[in-house]
Amino acid sequence: MEKIYGKILEVFLPNNKMDSIGFKILIDNEVKEFIFDINEETVNILKDDKVMIIKQIIDNKEFIDIFKYEAEDE
Amino acid sequence: MNKYGFLELYDHNVRSVRKIKEAFKTQDVVGIVHATGTGKSYNALEIALENKDKKILYVTPLNSIIEHIESIIENSPYLTRDDFRHVQFKTYHNFINLSYEEIKNIPCDILVLDEFHHLGAPIWGARINTLIETHPGIKILGMSAYTIRDRGTIYERDMANPDGNELFSNKIVSRYDLCDAMIDGVLPRKTIYRSAYINLKDTLESLEIRLEKLKNNSKDYQEYLKIIESIKKRIHEAPSIPILLEKNIKPNGKYIYFCPPGALENTNDIETIKKQAYEWFTSFLPKDDIIFYTSTSSMSDHGKQMREAFYHDEDLDGNDVSNKLRVMFAINQYNEGIHAPNIDGVILGRYTSSDIVYFEQLGRALTVRGNTKEEYEKLSRLSIQELKELCFQKDIKIKEDASKEEIIEYLVAPVIIDLVCNFEYIKELEYNLQNRIKGVSEKGPGNKREIQLLDVSFDIDILNQDLYEMLRYLSERLTRTWDEWFKYAEIYYEHHHNLEILIKFKTNDGYTYDENGLINLGRWIFDQRRKIDPESERGQRLQAIGMRFQNKINRMPWDEWFKYAEIYYEHHRNLEVPTKFKTNDGYTYDKNGLINLGTWIFTQKRRTDPESERGQRLQAIGMRFQNKRNIMSWDDWYKYAEIYYEHHHNLEVPAKFKTNDGYTYDENGLINLGRWLFEQKSKIDPESERGQRLQAIGMRFQNKINIMSWEEWFKYAEIYFEHHHNLEVPTRFKTNDGYTHDENGFIKLGVWLHNQRIYVNPESERGQKLQAIGMRFQNKRNVMSWEEWYNYAKIYFEHHNNLEVPTKFKTSDGYTHDENGLINLGCWISDQRRRTNPNSEERIMLNKIGMVWNISENARLVKETCFLYNIPYDINKDILAHISFLILKVKLQYLQANNINITNPDGTLHEIFTMNNQEILSKYNLDMDELINAELANEVQGRSI
Structure with a gap:
């Protein structure tokens, strides 16, 4: 399991991908793009939010989840 | 001019504005549900005009609606843009990429949510929720034609559900539907409706293919073949679409053509539709007399130019084209809120996806405020006979005794050309209208409502209706092959990413809900779920596209789910279950698994109270409950604290210290270590385990003893000395004044002096100052307890992963060599090796931290073990030459028990051999102490080598 921390630079709706939400995330001074399914967690992630991405490989399949962390009122 | 004259409000809008204002006196959220085309926006504009001292945020689904509202303001003889300087317009989409701070800083006292049923869209809804959360006390006005989003689909959601907890639940103060608008004469009193099915030939061809699959001698085959042959003959005789258009389209008319969304290229995309329409129109009009416009949400500025040209009856070069046929091709742009002026009708080319979309499109055609007055006056100059002739030419049926006024009403009535057989909706509207009028009439003389409608029957003419009905009959009866059904299921899955289809779901394309759809996919899926063996080939194929054969997800009790979570935890040593993780056994990923453990864990994180019994049980197996702070586990945070300590040798981390690596300050750092x-x-x-761990890396807990500077402490020591003339302060001596013992005293002077005796170099400046007031320094080695020494040895082991402490190793912190260190750990370890009783508790304690008592014997046992387990010694010499046999044995047993390879493909040992106990605990949730205890318990007297 790999935990990656980053900051959201942009939230976007991917073309031709219904039920998906995209994020451009600053990770270690690099901007990386991720697409996730829309769910209660992902719809509440905003630009500038700090996030944790958990990457796991289970039974040869890679799973990637994203979670928001730390308060906005920091 | 009445009170609301600036905007020239209709009476129904005057009434609703009053209701909104009245409701705002007692509630913050108010909604109105008014039919498309009845001027909902005027309500919001009136509220804005009356609240010029407030900041108003007006949110709409589309930019084109904002353009329309701006045009209302510009075209008003009484108002200017200055009257609305306090109003800011935004689309829902504008919020998607705003930060929390940006949303918070939007000035807003009154929030207007246009077409508020869109709040059911997850992202738009979430952003508006953030806006509301960050603006406590704002007033919210919602307006919509319909409150339900995605009717008939699994996503259906009523944003004003009276039994729910939606934003507009029980907040609707005014309802005004199409029937109301027609009765009041707000919408046209006559409507011409022409319907024809454009896909007759295509549908017939697909039915013929299906029929071929039936047995030729079957009774059904013979029956259906006859029907098909009959349809074939009649299709050739059926009126064509160009004929329908020629009769009902004005050569200089203005129309909106609604195209289907989610179109397929070269099939029903907007350009293909335009080509087809161009062929139809050029069959009866010169091509130079036809102007096409397009407006889709992706066209941006070009779309705006098209809309402007269409509004002003111009082509894109600004030439007047009001004497030509003008057709605007659109998808959603004209459904909601946009008033296209002076249109003569709409062409419905979009399959029915919902009654909401249908009536929105219809509303655009019915919208008043056009130039019908001008047209009316022109027709008034004709004789009744000339008017009847015009009606005949246009196929408009009129009564023999119709008055001149009635005939003109028909001639100026908007035309709806329905090419996809949505006619059942207009029939429903007609039926509802008749019932409503009946209701109004039955209210009797006290009823003040005047019925403006001339005739409650619409002029509905459905071409080829019989053919359409025959095709539908056949389609329903001709059994599709399983593979054909499966293809539709696949299409649904590709679009919706699941197969959770409502039983009533019907469609024509596999993914769009259509009440009149010929393919009842919901029923088929329902039947498959009951009939098909999940283990069969078909069952497997369905599961591959998301089929859930059992209602296990719904029926399983919480405790059963929890058992699966426990199994996952036991195997993976964490509960970071990926959201998409499915399984059948709790720990193996299976994309067709029936236990959607990822979703269940995701839901528990959000729904279960961490303090509840269930929350506690989940936390006991590693659940990380979802809040913004604790997304990093305590151990994750602790690791960063350790790194800080290792670099800075203290834990005096500034409260605003942020970092990414644990020790370097970074203003944009994501790890707010200071705050944690x-x-x-x-x-x-x-005193807790965590407290102890923190203190081990220099944590200074918040009480007076810790926050006082050394000089302040020294002053108390001086006071003590002045009173007692010595510094032999008992360790448990507490005080508030420096010399009187107080059981509840904040100043633990005894402990402080005890620490000074240990940590301060007698030769240092501080040591000298203390000696000046009677401090008696002792040889540390003599005053430290065995446990204190052991703790230093443990720190050494944690850092170096062995206890091979050089004899001359001195330290102050347990692991760094310090020439002047007061802790001579090397010497102590050497002493222990010589003096410790083989059966003593101390020996067991030292075994736990890797003590090797006999180096050559340990090396022999390690090598034998390597031979037994096929571990290449030379490759791993750096580890094996220093590890104690006990530690090696325990780690090997753990790996074997969990079916984990002892060595990597290159022969190097598994990483747990290079990790310290803390790292192992963090990564594998494996407590080495517990394992060693268990191993030692298996040995009669503990294995001591």
Whole structure:
């Protein structure tokens, strides 16, 4: 399991991908793009939010989840 | 001019504005549900005009609606843009990429949510929720034609559900539907409706293919073949679409053509539709007399140019084209809120996806405020006979005794050309209208409502209706092959990413809900779920596209789910279950698994109270409950604290210290270590295990003893000395004044002096100052207890992963060599090796931290073990030459028990051999102490080598 921390630079709706939400995330001074399914967690992630991405490989399949962390009122 | 004259409000809008204002006196959220085309926006504009001292945020689904509202303002003889300077317009989409701070800083006292049923869209809804959360006390006005989003689909959601907890639940103060608008004469009193099915030939061809699959001698085959042959003959005789258009389209008319969304290229995309329409129109009009416009949400500025040209009856070069046929091709742009002026009708080319979309499109055609007055006056100059002739030419049926006024009403009535057989909706509207009028009439003389409608029957003419009905009959009866059904299921899955289809779901394309759809996919899926063996080939194929054969997800009790979570935890040593993780056994990923454990864990994180019994049980197996702070586990945070300590040799982390690596300050750092440590000081009991761990890396817990400077402490020591003339302060001596013992005293002077005796170099400046007031320094080695020494040895082991402490190793912190260090750990370890009783508790304790008592014997046992387990010794010499046999044995047993390879493909040992106990605990949730205890318990007297 790999935990990656980053900051959201942009939230976007991917073309031709219904039920998906995209994020451009600053990770270690690099901007990386991720697409996730829309769910209660992902719809509440905003630009500038700090996030944790958990990457796991289970039974040869890679799973990637994203979670928001730390308060906005920091 | 009435009170609301600036905007020339209709009576129904005057009434609703009054209701909104009245409701705002007692509630913050108010909604109105008014039919498309009845001028909902005027309500919001009136509220805005009356609240010029407030900041108003007006949110709409589309930019084109904002353009329309701006045009209302520009075209008003009484108002200017200055009257609305306090109003800011935004689309829902504008919020998607705003930060929390940006949303918070939007000035807003009154929030207007246009077409508020869109709040059911997850992202738009979430952003508006953030806006509301960050603006406590704002007033919210919602307006919509319909409150339900995605009717008939699994996503259906009523944003004003009276039994729900939606934003507009029980907040609707005014309802005004199409029937109301027609009765009041707000919408046209006559409507011409022409319907024809454009896909007759295509549908017939697909039915013929299906029929071929039936047995030729079957009774059904013979029956259906006859029907098909009959349809074939009649299709050739059926009126064509160009004929329908020629009769009902004005050569200089203005129309909106609604195209289907989610179109397929070269099939029903907007350009293909335009080509087809161009062929139809050029069959009866010169091509130079036809102007096409397009407006889709992706066209941006070009779309705006098209809309402007269409509004003003111009082509894109600004030439007047009001004497030509003008057709605007659109998808959603004209459904909601946009008033296209002076249109003569709409062409419905979009399959029915919902009654909401249908009536929105219809509303655009019915919208008043056009130039019908001008047209009316022109027709008034004709004789009744000339008017009847015109009606005949246009196929408009009129009564023999119709008055001149009635005939003109028909001639100026908007035309709806329905090419996809949505006619059942207009029939429903006609039926509802008749019932409504009946209701109004039955109210009797006291009823003040005047019925403006001339005739409650619409002029509906459905071409080829019989053919359409025959095709539908056949389609329903001709059994599709299983593979054909499966293809539709696949299409649904590709679009919706699941197969959770409502039983009533019907469609024509596999993914769009259509009440009149010929393919009842919901029923088929329902039947498959009951009939098909999940293990069969078909069952497997369905599961591959998301089929859920059992209602296990719904029926399983919480405790059963929890068992699967426990199994996952036991195998993976964490509960970070990926959201998409499915399984049948709890730990193996299976994309067709029936246990959607990822979703269940995701839901528990959000729904279960961490303090509840269930929350506690989940936390006991590693659940990380979802809040913004604790997304990093305590151990994750602790690791960063350790890194800080290793670099800075203290834990005096500034409260605003942020970092990415644990020790370098970074203003944009994501790890707010300062705040976390600050919180730990107040949250954590210094005596608890966590408190102890923090103190081991320099944590100073928040009480007076810790926050006082050395000089302040020294002053108390001086006071003590002045009173007692010595510094032999008992360790448990507490005081508030420096010399009187107080059981509840804040100043633990005895402990402080005890520490000074240990940590301060007698030769240092501080040591000298203390000696000046009677401090008696002792040889540390003599005053430290065995446990204190052991703790230093443990720190060494944690850092170096062995206990091979050089004899001359001195330290102050347990692991760094310090020439002047007061802790001569090397010497102590050497002493222990010589003096410790083989059966003593101390020996067992030292075994736990890797003590090797006999180096050559240990090396022999390690090598034998390597031979037994096929571990290449030379490759791993750096580890094996220093590890104690006991530690090696325990780690090997753990790996074997969990079916984990002992060595990597290159022969190097598994990483747990290079990790310290803390790292192992963090990564594998494996407590080495517990394992060693268990191993030692298996040995009669503990294995001591």
